[in-house]
Amino acid sequence: MVGVRGPLGNSYPLEQLKGKSLTIIGGGFAFTTLRSTIQYILDPANRGDYGDLNVIYGARNPGLLLYKDELAAWDAREDINLVTTIDREVEGWNGRVGFIPTVTKEVAPKTDYAIICGPPVMIKFTLPVLVECGFTPDRIIMSLENRMKCGIGMCGRCNVGSKYVCKDGPVFTKEQLDKLPNEY
Numbered sequence: 001m002v003g004v005r006g007p008l009g010n011s012y013p014l015e016q017l018k019g020k021s022l023t024i025i026g027g028g029f030a031f032t033t034l035r036s037t038i039q040y041i042l043d044p045a046n047r048g049d050y051g052d053l054n055v056i057y058g059a060r061n062p063g064l065l066l067y068k069d070e071l072a073a074w075d076a077r078e079d080i081n082l083v084t085t086i087d088r089e090v091e092g093w094n095g096r097v098g099f100i101p102t103v104t105k106e107v108a109p110k111t112d113y114a115i116i117c118g119p120p121v122m123i124k125f126t127l128p129v130l131v132e133c134g135f136t137p138d139r140i141i142m143s144l145e146n147r148m149k150c151g152i153g154m155c156g157r158c159n160v161g162s163k164y165v166c167k168d169g170p171v172f173t174k175e176q177l178d179k180l181p182n183e184y
Helices: 028-042 068-076 100-107 120-132 174-178
Strands: 022-027 053-059 081-086 113-117 140-143 171-173
Touching: 022 028, 022 100, 028 053, 028 068, 028 113, 053 100, 068 081, 081 100, 100 120, 113 120, 120 140, 140 174, 171 174
Parallel strands: 022 053, 022 113, 053 081, 113 140
Antiparallel strands: 140 171
């Protein structure tokens, strides 16, 4: 028997982001969440609604990068700037090497909004870099990965202060989270 819950909570504010340039930053398996957003923006029916699109995606090693065929197709496109990185040098890897915060600082994206999803430690160290790059807290949008159990805001397992990631999130701006305890 298989049980399925969802969809739960909110989503990225794609309507609000129309006409804006975006930097999307993902780490590890959390990139799955961002992939659907990137696909939506790159769809010919939607691409004209958004400005410049920068994507920074990192994994521990090349074997852990997801959607390699799509990454190659995106890299070949003119309307997206894709940067992939791995944590440490690996023989045969010709791409960028470095942790997401360092690469983000090197690339120094100049866009209207940043969207970020990844392991909590990646988010923790990337947020100050985004602020340093000029993003204001209301223009940093993140999806949290807190562990959810009930999915309806009853058990309290995923809460950050008074907010439940499962029903009030998982998408929050840094501005919203700055008003809550640092429990993410």
